[in-house]
Amino acid sequence: MADSSTELIDITVSIDGKEVQLQVSQDIYQKVIQKDQATLDLICASVGENSSKQQSSQDLSNVVHQEDSEQSCQDKGKVCACKGIRTCSLCESIGKESVVPIKKDATIYSYCYQCKKAWSTATGPHPQHSGHTIDFPGIYIQENFISEDEESSIMSDIYKAPFIDSQSGRRKQDFGPKVNFKKKKLKTANFSGLPPFSKDLLAKMQASEILQDFIPVEQCHLEYTPERGSAIDPHFDDFWVWGERLVTINLLSDTELCFTMDSKPDIEVHVPMNRRSLLVVYGKARTVWKHAIHRSDIKDKRIAVTLRELSKEFSKNGPREAEGKSLLDIALTFNGVPVA
Ligand SMILES: O=C(O)CCC(=O)C(=O)O
Ligand SMILES: [Fe+2]
Structure with missing residues (x-):
């Protein structure tokens, strides 16, 4: 059985609108889920210029309440109501990939x-x-x-x-x-x-x-x-x-x-x-x-x-x-x- 501390988890991050697939450790995964800023900065830095070469797919932008056509986790007999790219702690806990939007260098x-x-x-x-x-x-x-x-x-x-x-x-x-x-x-x-x-x-x-x-x-x-x-x-x-x-x-x-x-x-x-x-x-x-x-x-x-x-x-x-x-x-x- 794999040691959970070394097991890698597939995640998708969206850096300035471009989606990037990564494999990260459990520790990093937890920090990404919590949107820990230092970790997000580190990911941005390590992905660097390569991010623009990755495939860009679904844009996170939307008008709320216009998601009727997407299949929800409930429809698939799952645990929550998340649809499409949306996730929560529950569906992430059973393996749904979280798309974490990261903004590079945004001034708050x-x-x-x-x-x-x-x-x-x-x-x-x-x-x-x-x-x-x-x-x-x-x-x-x-x-x-x-x-x-x-x-x-x-x-x-x-x-x-x-x-x-x-x-x-x-x-x-x-x-x-x-x-x-x-x-x-x-x-x-x-x-x-x-x-x-x-x-x-x-x-x-x-x-x-x-x-x-x-x-x-x-x-x-x-x-x-x-x-x-x-x-x-x-x-x-x-x-x-x-x-x-x-x-x-x-x-x-x-x-x-x-x-x-x-x-x-x-x-x-x-x-x-x-x-x-x-x-x-x-x-x-x-x-x-x-x-x-x-x-x-x-x-x-x-x-x-x-x-x-x-x-x-x-x-x-x-x-x-x-x-x-x-x-x-x-x-x-x-x-x-x-x-x-
Ligand atoms: O939770 C909030 O304050 C914002 C909710 C919101 O933006 C919405 O329901 O459209
Ligand atoms: Fe709103």
Whole structure:
């Protein structure tokens, strides 16, 4: 029997969009899975110039929720809901290869909501920043948006309903129409409205100037845990049905939302999502930059409560206004249970 410390494991890494096949030891494999930066740098350095000669296949970029045609691990009688190139700790543990995106030499900029800029060196809380800055429009953050008591009460409501497995080690609860993005069709049969606790939450949101006319038509709860290696790959949220503002309340633990742009591979902007804060992503941060949650940024269980509004197509004077109106009528009953 092979000694596990010398056994080599096949992995695929994606360096600046090019996929490279490697064989690594168990130790290195563990570090790659944890996205240990020193190890990733070492791999980049050792693969070096050869990476451009390797075959480039599937691009990680995508618009979220457009994965209907890919076969999931569950379809194949496996352990989780990951499809295509996506993986989590569970399917990796039974041998599914993890494609780890690595960015060579990307400068990390940390966004400060007080100066509304992203800094290449953030040495402490505002105003202790230095280094190079870039403007990063389209982010609104309200720290301590809800109290600890409100968080506990929302948590106990959320965990009264079941979650279903989602991709990349996440679990989810959805309150919204079933959307077929490819055929541009919506089904409302199982949509019973946003959950009751969202009524107060929405009133509180609408007290902020940026959200005073925000009317959500969909709510999604995503659960991330370090045990499952939960993450979400860089993506745009759909533009056809969802409107400009994506609103998230971040619960149970701190994390970061990481923004990247394909045409600027040397920059990654990290936006803090502190526990109990509210984040609105709009404008260029919504339309030009992709967003992601890295596995390494999930240190403890985390719940993201994300609310989405209708696009112009479904709003007043839009071609599908009537459909939009009936969705709103259902959403605002605040009587919903998660769609199965
Ligand atoms: O977990 C988050 O905050 C981001 C989730 C997300 O991007 C999505 O559901 O489209
Ligand atoms: Fe998203």
